[in-house]
Amino acid sequence: MAGVRQDARTRTSSLEVTASLIDAALAILEEAGLPALTVRAVATRAGVAPMGVYSRFGNKDGLLEALFVHGFDTLEVAIETRSDANPLRRLSIGCLGYRQFAIDNPQLYHLMFEQMMLLELSPESREAAKRSFMILVDRVQDAMNSGDLTNGDSTEVAQELWSAMHGAVSLEIAGVHFAQDRAANFAAMINALIRGLG
Amino acid sequence: MAGVRQDARTRTSSLEVTASLIDAALAILEEAGLPALTVRAVATRAGVAPMGVYSRFGNKDGLLEALFVHGFDTLEVAIETRSDANPLRRLSIGCLGYRQFAIDNPQLYHLMFEQMMLLELSPESREAAKRSFMILVDRVQDAMNSGDLTNGDSTEVAQELWSAMHGAVSLEIAGVHFAQDRAANFAAMINALIRGLG
DNA sequence: TCCTCTATAGAACGTTGTTCTCTAGTTGTG
DNA sequence: CACAACTAGAGAACAACGTTCTATAGAGGA
Numbered sequence: 218m219a220g221v222r223q224d225a226r227t228r229t230s231s232l233e234v235t236a237s238l239i240d241a242a243l244a245i246l247e248e249a250g251l252p253a254l255t256v257r258a259v260a261t262r263a264g265v266a267p268m269g270v271y272s273r274f275g276n277k278d279g280l281l282e283a284l285f286v287h288g289f290d291t292l293e294v295a296i297e298t299r300s301d302a303n304p305l306r307r308l309s310i311g312c313l314g315y316r317q318f319a320i321d322n323p324q325l326y327h328l329m330f331e332q333m334m335l336l337e338l339s340p341e342s343r344e345a346a347k348r349s350f351m352i353l354v355d356r357v358q359d360a361m362n363s364g365d366l367t368n369g370d371s372t373e374v375a376q377e378l379w380s381a382m383h384g385a386v387s388l389e390i391a392g393v394h395f396a397q398d399r400a401a402n403f404a405a406m407i408n409a410l411i412r413g414l415g
Numbered sequence: 416m417a418g419v420r421q422d423a424r425t426r427t428s429s430l431e432v433t434a435s436l437i438d439a440a441l442a443i444l445e446e447a448g449l450p451a452l453t454v455r456a457v458a459t460r461a462g463v464a465p466m467g468v469y470s471r472f473g474n475k476d477g478l479l480e481a482l483f484v485h486g487f488d489t490l491e492v493a494i495e496t497r498s499d500a501n502p503l504r505r506l507s508i509g510c511l512g513y514r515q516f517a518i519d520n521p522q523l524y525h526l527m528f529e530q531m532m533l534l535e536l537s538p539e540s541r542e543a544a545k546r547s548f549m550i551l552v553d554r555v556q557d558a559m560n561s562g563d564l565t566n567g568d569s570t571e572v573a574q575e576l577w578s579a580m581h582g583a584v585s586l587e588i589a590g591v592h593f594a595q596d597r598a599a600n601f602a603a604m605i606n607a608l609i610r611g612l613g
Numbered sequence: 614t615c616c617t618c619t620a621t622a623g624a625a626c627g628t629t630g631t632t633c634t635c636t637a638g639t640t641g642t643g
Numbered sequence: 644c645a646c647a648a649c650t651a652g653a654g655a656a657c658a659a660c661g662t663t664c665t666a667t668a669g670a671g672g673a
Contacts, residue, residue: 251533256630266653267631277630327532333589334525335449343591350593376594377583377604384582385575391531393541395548396574406575406608413611454661464622465662475661619670629660639650 235273237263239283246284246324251331256280278336281328285338288329289345292318296352304360305411311356312382312407316400319386327390330383353379367415374414381410433471435461437481444482444522449529454478476534479526483536486527487543490516494550502558503609509554510580510605514598517584525588528581551577565613572612579608 241262245254256277260267274280295318301307319326332338333346354375360366366374385403388394396402439460444452454475458465472478493516499505517524530536531544552573558564564572583601586592594600 255628257628268633268652268654271631272651330585330589330591331529333591346591347593373594373600373603376592376600377607380583380586380592380600380604381579381608382582383586384580385578387528387585388578388581391528393528393531393544394574394578395545396571402571402574402578405571406578409575409611410579410604410608411611413607413609415610453659455659466621466623469662470620614673616673617671619668621666621668623665623667625664626662627660628662629658631657631659633656634654636653637651639648641646641648643644643646 234263234265234269238265238270238273238280239287242280242284243287243325246328247322250324251328281332281336282338282342284325285329285332286342286345288322288325289349291322291325292329293349293352296349298356303365304356304363305365308356308360308378308411309404309407311353312378313404315382316386316389316403319390323390326386330387350375350379366411377414378407378410381406432461432463432467436463436468436471436478437485440478440482441485441523444526445520448522449526479530479534480536480540482523483527483530484540484543486520486523487547489520489523490527491547491550494547496554501563502554502561503563506554506558506576506609507602507605509551510576511602513580514584514587514601517588521588524584528585548573548577564609575612576605576608579604 238259242254242259245258245262256267256270259280260269263269270277270280274283292315295314296311298307298311298314301310329346354371357366357375357378358371361368361371361374382403385394385406389399389403394402436457440452440457443456443460454465454468457478458467461467468475468478472481490513493512494509496505496509496512499508527544552569555564555573555576556569559566559569559572580601583592583604587597587601592600
């Protein structure tokens with residue numbers, strides 16, 4: 218586990234501290250939620266002084282932005298799918314992976330999209346988010362190329378899919394979802410949308 | 416305008432204070448954003464001491480919950496539509512009203528769904544949110560009754576629509592939306608979803 | 614007109630994000 | 644191996660936050 222403090226007032230090996238802080242923040246986030254994610258709590262758990270957060274991330278927002286990037290890097294893996302003879306099936310599997318990521322990391326997922334609203338993200342961070350989106354665009358383009366989706370602007374169609382997925386998992390995570398079976402409702406929505414896109 | 420302080424240390428008429436606090440909070444929220452929405456700022460703008468927030472709403476979360484209810488009451492009006500010979504058109508118009516509410520009150524919209532995730536809402540508050548949802552359910556049921564939508568569980572279908580709408584406006588408000596024309600992309604998504612639902 | 618009660622203005626407290634300072638640890642040089 | 648210069652971080656300190664406390668101003672009944 219990261220953040221084992223050897224001794225009071227000992228210099229911790231510098232390379233590991235950044236990772237320790239992010240690990241500590243992720244752990245606190247999922248265990249105790251966003252309000253518990255204080256600079257002091259993260260630093261203590263990582264075995265450093267609060268100052269460590271500022272020397273590495275600038276301020277708390279910088280740490281949150283690091284979590285944002287980490288989240289999208291993880292999401293990128295979650296929606297990646299291996300090649301499939303049926304492009305629509307591959308697309309659907311990626312969508313289910315998207316939902317699974319949100320269900321597995323509800324607090325992180327919420328934080329990722331929260332940040333976009335509240336703080337000004339660097340272009341590099343926004344790029345990390347766009348990488349995940351581009352995977353979706355690729356899957357849509359594949360389905361258009363094979364004739365499984367009506368030809369059109371794959372970015373526009375991918376955006377429609379992303380909007381729908383994001384809304385569904387956001388409401389599910391927030392606990393305001395009136396469907397009986399939320400996984401089934403998610404799948405039904407994706408299927409209806411894909412069917413409607415022709 | 417609410418919150419005109421007559422004099423230092425004057426008893427303000429009790430009935431108006433609650434409304435003044437909510438008005439002040441809404442104004443600060445849309446003008447300066449969520450971080451600026453402090454108990455002191457709201458109380459000052461409403462012309463009362465911070466204590467006023469606590470005697471009326473319990474704590475800051477209580478004030479936020481009042482904003483939540485106010486938001487859903489306003490949303491309910493925004494998605495309400497007058498009777499229409501074409502049930503699908505009426506449904507679509509309601510959906511556009513939903514988006515317009517979010518675009519017109521981005522900070523409030525964000526806060527409403529933020530609250531659901533972060534704090535435990537009272538059953539009464541949740542009921543206010545559900546009232547808006549039920550309007551959507553009614554429109555879906557109308558379209559099913561007329562044969563414009565395949566018969567099925569109107570709640571499930573309404574949930575799919577709500578998910579999609581919420582995701583689209585959330586991403587649009589957050590500024591992470593890759594479509595050229597966001598209004599058009601929203602309409603295209605709704606149309607595709609309705610088409611896919613049959 | 615006085616008394617009682619309620620609501621609240623203003624001060625005070627603990628915790629937060631952030632900054633400052635000083636020292637311990639590291640690194641380069643002989 | 645010894646010493647000096649530099650760097651990074653530990654811990655204290657600060658402003659602002661949510662919240663609580665207390666003394667008092669105002670309302671209502673006799």
